[in-house]
Amino acid sequence: MSIKQNLQNIKSTLPQHVTLVAVSKTKPVSDLLEAYQAGQRVFGENKIQEMTEKHEQMPKDVKWHMIGHVQRNKVKYMASFVSLIHGVENFKTLKEINKQANKHDRVIDCLLQIKIASEDSKFGMTASDASKILQATEFSELKNINVVGVMGMATFTDNQEQIKSEFFKLKHVFNQLKTIHPEMNIISMGMSGDYQLAIDCGSTMIRVGSSIFGERNYN
């Protein structure tokens, strides 16, 4: 099926309150343009350099989401245009985003990445780390970032019950953190294989790549 048809199929099943991030990592700009022409405006990339190159080539009303691990020394390359950073894993990174956003006179929206998976390979902070950050005086002094929610990735497994319990965990952490920081309104969880389950568990933002653009080829 075409990218346009894939997008239409997915969008027709989404509740109104759920935002679809089209994850275009490794895909050529021609694929992104096809999605753009079908009305898609929110794109997710997991490498800052790749996102920056695509940003230069794509129409300027695209909203760029950084969904991957954020290397602090590369924040400067995306600070002028990035719309939402999903994978903030510690306070140092928030500080760097704040510093670079300030240079561009912007306020950058961020999500705190919470570790919900049992795998060691998955990034993220604990609920208690997140709550400490949100209550710190130093955090309240960062005027060029907005923490607007949380992001999480479930374990790579076929066990639906495990995925479901990890998604519920993120929803629960979100509810807790929202009592400290009421500006939070985004729960970024769910990918091609599990976004329906994620929505059932409270997701408001799904990150879907292969179901839109086809399988990725890393060679």
Ligand SMILES: *Cc1c(COP(=O)(O)O)cnc(C)c1O
């Ligand atoms: C690649 C990626 C996705 C999309 O994965 P698909 O299975 O292709 O939908 C979602 N989130 C993150 C963080 C990713 O790196």
